[in-house]
Amino acid sequence: MTALELPLELRRALVGVARTPRLLVASDYDGTMAPIVSDPQKAFPHPESVSAMRGLASLAGTNAAVISGRALRDLAILSRLPSEVQLVGSHGSEFDAGFVNAIDDNAKKLLTVITGELQAIADAHPGVSIETKPASVALHVRNAETAAGDEALAAVRSGAAARDGVQVTEGKSVIELAVIVTDKGVALDILRHQEAATAAVFFGDDVTDEKAFGHLHGPDIGVKIGPGDTLAEFRIDSTEQVALALAFLLEERRQWLSGADAPRIERLTMLASPNAVALLTPDADVTWLCHPEPDSAAVFAHLLGGDQAGHFSVGPTRASLPLSQQYVDGTMTVQTKWASLQVTDYLPHDIG
Incomplete structure (x- = not known):
C-alpha cells in the first residue's frame, strides 16, 4: 500500500x-x-x-x-x-x-460495588468478560453470542449504570462504567x-x-x-x-x-519598487510580498508557510522547467522563459 x-x-x-x-x-x-x-x-x-x-x-x-x-x-x-x-x-x-491516588475513597468504594455487579453479569453470560481499570470497569461482549451479549448489556444499563456517580460510555461491543468524569x-x-x-x-x-x-x-x-x-x-x-x-x-x-521543498535563498530573485519588495522563485512564483510597506504583514508568504500561506503564480499548464530567468537590462523587471511561454514580473510604483 x-x-x-x-x-x-x-x-x-x-x-x-x-x-x-x-x-x-x-x-x-x-x-x-x-x-x-x-x-x-x-x-x-x-x-x-x-x-x-x-x-x-x-x-x-x-x-x-x-x-x-x-x-x-x-x-x-x-x-x-x-x-x-x-x-x-x-x-x-x-x-x-x-x-489512582487522586480518586477519593467514596469513588473507590463505588468502583468496588459496580465491579462486583458486572462480574456477576459476566459470569451468567458465556463469552462475556470484564476489564478493570483504576477508575472504571468495562464489560466486553465481543466474544459472546449476540443474544447473550445484548442481555448482558441490558442488565448493566438497568443496574450498575443507573447508580448515582457512575459515568457511562458505550463503544463497539463494550460498555464502561467510570467513577470519575x-x-x-x-x-x-x-x-x-x-x-x-x-x-x-x-x-x-x-x-x-x-x-x-x-x-x-x-x-x-x-x-x-x-x-x-x-x-x-x-x-x-x-x-x-x-x-x-x-x-x-x-x-x-x-x-x-x-525546508526541503523550498528553493535555496540564493536561487530567489528580488522584485522591487520604491515602496515594495518581493521575492520570486525560479518558476516565477511570487513567494514573498509584504504590503503596503516592505516591513508590513506578508500578503504572500509561501516562502515560509507553503501553499496555505499564499503565493502568486503564472506558468505553463503542463509542468516543466523554465529555460531561463533574468533581469531586463537596467531594470528590476524579471523575465522567466519556458519553451512556449514567457512570464514578465515587476512591481509598479504604486501596487495599492
Missing part, C-alpha cells in the same frame, strides 16, 4: 496541517493504531504506525499522543510506544501513574494546551472518539476509521491506512521543517 491509496482530499489536508507551527498528532489505540482482535491482550499495533508516531514525536514543534479507553498501564505494555509519545488511558482521564475531547484539549498546539490531528474509530472529533476546530483534522456516523471530516477504511496516513504526515512535516 502507498499514500496514493489515501483519499486525495485527506492527503491535501495533511499537507496543509503539516505546515502549522506547532502540531499535535493524537490517535485512539484499538481499531486505529492496532486492529480489533478477539483477545484484547493480543491487540498489538502496526509497526509502521509505531515508527511514524515515534518519528513525529522526535520532530521540532511536534507532539504525538495516544488516547485510549484502556488502562494506562495496559496501554503502555501493549502499544510498545517510546516515552516520547504521550499515553493517556481510561478514555482520557488517566494521564500518569499517580492517577472521562472524556477524550477534554483530554485532547489538555494536550493541546500543554503543548500550545496551533493545530491537531486525531484518528479514531469508535463511538467514544466522537467526543474528541467534537473538540476539533479551525485547521484541525479528524479522521474516522470504518463505517458509522461521525463528526470527523475525513474517513478511511482500515488500521493499515492509519499507518499510511501517519507516515505521509511524518514525511510532509519533516520536509517542511527542514
